[in-house]
Amino acid sequence: MPQSKDQSSMIQSIETKAATAEIADAFDDLMTTFGAFREANDSRLAQIEKRMSADVITTDKVERLSAALDRQQRALDEMSLKRARPHLGGERGTGVALEHKHAFDTYVRAGEDRTLRDLEQKAMSYGSGQDGGYLVPDEIETAIGSRLRELSPIRSIATVRQVSGAVLKKPFAVNGPTVGWVGETAARPQTGTAALQEMQFPTMELYAMPAATAALLEDSIVDLGDWITAEVETAFAEQEGAAFINGDGINKPRGFLDYGSVAEGVWAWGSLGHVLTGVAGALPVEDASDVLIDTVYALKSGYRQNANWVMNRRTQATIRKLKDADGNYLWQPPATAGSRAMLMGFSVVEAEDMPDIGADATPIAFGDFGRGYLVVDRAGVRVLRDPYSAKPYVLFYVTKRVGGGVQDFDANKLLKFGMA
Known part of the structure; x- marks a missing residue:
């Protein structure tokens, strides 16, 4: 039995709440991992300062936590993108739009293109079914x-x-127009052409x-x-x-x-x-x-x-370990789910x-x-x-x-x- 509109809305609401909770949990995990990464990297830097090198265990821990940060960030991004994906179902739009949608659906399912071809000819769209599809x-x-x-x-x-x-x-x-200063009553020379x-x-x-x-x-x-x-x-x-x-x-x-x-x-x-x-x-x-x-x-x-x-992401893993003169990390994780990491106050696009x-x-x-x-x-x-x-x-x-x-x-x- 087909679902009613109220049932579909209820299911969509439940799915949205579940997705929101999942994103919140993933974001909390990311912040926890970053805290552990920061502590491990501080230990590594302290060892380098004291002994001119860091031990293998600490270095390996930093690398594993850095890789985990990358994985968690990608997972969080995928969750946010999935939630943002628009749904195309439903019978919305004008009569012409719905006619086009139904004709396209018939073409995709059964290969029947007569109605779709007629619609495109009426719309005077470029191309044709024979040389470029619909x-x-x-x-x-x-x-x-x-x-x-x-x-x-x-x-x-x-x-x-x-x-x-x-x-x-x-x-x-290339050079912009020629400009200059003149007095209130002085002659205005013609500006140069750009x-x-x-x-x-x-x-x-x-x-x-x-x-x-x-x-x-x-x-x-x-x-x-x-x-x-x-x-x-x-x-x-x-x-x-x-x-x-x-x-x-x-x-x-x-x-x-x-x-x-x-x-x-x-x-x-x-x-x-x-x-x-x-x-x-x-x-x-x-x-x-x-x-x-x-x-x-x-x-x-x-x-x-x-x-x-x-x-x-490999370059970002290197930059993630840097600090400023006051000991603050230059790279910071996203402030909220769906946002980007920051480097020196500017967003990082991976x-x-x-x-x-x-x-x-x-x-x-x-x-x-x-x-x-x-x-x-x-x-x-x-x-x-x-x-x-x-x-x-x-x-x-x-x-x-x-x-x-x-x-x-x-x-x-x-x-x-x-x-x-």
Whole structure:
């Protein structure tokens, strides 16, 4: 017997309360582990200060607790993301939206595309069923976009623009207009004309191909919109995450590390500025925190207000052990469930595609990615049903077009683990 609306609401309320309690318990465990890590690392530092080295047992304990912190933080993030996932069921929306949803559901389940094709022709949408599949309903596209913002580390802090064309062209002033001071009655000389150049951000095709069984497609209880969203969101986020950091711009977005970097003292537009640690592949032995301070203040004040650190978990494990001159840890765990860890008062964004610490590597980025990096989404997510290539399974070729690149080279700085 189908559930009533009141029964569904009650079940959803119970599940929400259970999820909230689980997150609270996980957060308490994280804070307990951090307290144990802090005590163990204090002992390690005291041993180094007294005997010039720490014993193996203490060092191993610190590493195990640091790894446990990483695991607990990831588990907490996954719980928060799961609770935030929107549900696509229900009969909400306008008549046209519901018609599209029902037609799409019929296409996904049975391959019948006549109604869906007629709807897209009426809407004059780009592409066709033969060459690019069919547009998913708006609520599914919105859900995929919302989940990508939560799962994709750079997308979560960058500026995101949606376009209808294949390329976003953005002009920028190289030198800006000429300005000056004049008296109240003095003649106003004509200002110089700004020299403009054009940045281009092409969108590239990103795809995923989940497979479904006939039993899944025949099960009327399963919301196929939810299923498609869940299947593609992680795959899309992982590919995006790699491209936004290291992509070469060929059939994928261009990552901010692909532009290269120069020493901050000789920085010029077109590359990112970096601060040197002064040691190849490592932080300085003494006053290691100073290079982090230098990185913060290499950024102009207008960019620091919304700045974030970006690094992978292995680099974060190294930074987690640092203290300031007063003995306070520079890294602090999240203040609440679902928030980010902090480093020197700025949020830490964990991006696994950032390089590891090594000679002349740039494993740490700092800056205002909202102003520094632009993500371009072409409107529309398309699905093409393929029941032939992997019988007895049905494949769904899901595509979206994404681009990206640096839009302000002054907004982000890198920490380079090298001497020159």
